[in-house]
Amino acid sequence: MSSSEERKLILKSSDNEEFVVKESSAVQCLTIKNLVEDRCVSDPIPLANVDSKILALVIEFMEKHAETTLSNSEKKEFDVEFVKKPFDDLLELILAANYLDFRELMDVLCNTCAKQMENWSVEEVREKFNIQNDYTVEEEKAARAENPWAFE
């Protein structure tokens, strides 16, 4: 086992909680990988945009996906269970994955988000995301008329 596999990093959440992770898992986050490669790693690495609750979840995902002994289908099974979380948590995880540039996590979360959206009506989507409908009645009609096939 080469020494880089044993190297650990300390990540600090926005609410000052510290987490120890293997460098080899953490570099799945390109933001962290860049810090390591540019030798800009401070000890601990402060992650101002991620709180401890979300960071713990990111680390759980990160470590699972870094395990070389797991097959792809085992990882997929883990993903299926991992995304069974309240919608608000999923959105926060998306923001964290974006900030950390963690492509794999981002793809799984966006896919989950999309799958949920498929099942909702337009009104439900607005509700779940708190989207304010600022269309006037005429404007909404015109928008629908642009692609009528999608609304019938």
Added chain:
Amino acid sequence: MCSGRSEADLISNLPGSIIDNIMGCLPLRDAVRTSILSREWRYKWVTCPELVFDFWFDQMFLGNHKLEQLVYPILKLHRGPLVKFALQVPAFRSCPHIDQWVDLMQNNTIQDFTLHISRGDSHRLPFRIFTFHQLRKLKLYKCVFNPPPGFKGFNKLLNLDLQNVDLVHETFASFISACRMLERLRMIDCTSFDCLEIDSPKLKFLEFHGVFRFIAFKNSPLLEEVSISFSSMEFKTGKSFSSNLIDSLSCLPSLEKLHLQAFALEELAEDGLPRNLPVTLKTLKILHLSDMYFEKIEEISCVLCLIRSSPNLQKLKITAFTFDVVESVGEYLRAQKSSDCLLAQLKTVDMLLFSGVEPEMEFVKYLLASATGLEEMAILPHSGSVSDGGESILNELTPPPNNFNNHQFVKII
């Protein structure tokens, strides 16, 4: 309608790349429906890098709208790089509109292109497709594929999937050779080939279903998985067909997984029943033989010959296709010496569509006696021929408990 909610909008202000990512996971219809969520959302869908027209665009869902009328406006509204375009819709026919759509696509961003003609005449691909130099994946169904003269290949293409595609012999080999990064090649029911030449330095996976007389692998050092099945028996134009095929396969230094139809091997028996091949498939680990009739001694003997010539084979999978029971086959198998150390490396055997007739049973018994390292034998009974769920098969193969050669690892799946 405004309820004065104080909670922030959770999604609309996410970075565009996240919205695009989510949008790309939505079916096209749902992506377009987001246009009425709010003013902000009216044209968020047009930057989605993927446009996939799939089964939902079947006429029965579209009502009065015709697919051919929808594609052009959508492509015109689209903004930003289009990375994936796929059109795979039931009952879709070739039409001149297709070339107009291709004209609208930026040729320096498309990486993934699928065109599936379901009915009627094949569509002659417009030359513009050959300017898509960023293509990583190309999937065509019922098209005419003829690269223009001087075409230098898609030098980023990784995955080529062709079904019912008309190919031109003279240009196809050089086309494959020019796509230096190709890793996966699939050719199903395309033009018949006299000699199919594969010169592909990064190719890892080849699947072929159709007709060829010869296949030649020039420079395919990474090819590890090959599946070849023939759509007609006419290819077997006499002697040396099978030995040419095996010779070609034995040139592959990385071949680990092979699928062939059992009858493709029969010509190996032209000069008498072989015991071993003159070549060995040293790297082969997994062998799948399908359409095994168990009706001819030549077939059985050539199959055993191939297994014996694969010294590192770990897994054997046989899909049976037995109709008639031929007594001489069972007799031939019983007469085989079971002290066959050349099968000692075999660990797993799967027998699929197993009817339990005598030749099949004798084959399995031969394997159980010769493959001394065998760890697992799984038998999937053919439900049309086996009515007791495989119990009598299992009883016949598993000797009573006081026999030390107890084949506990035989199981019905």
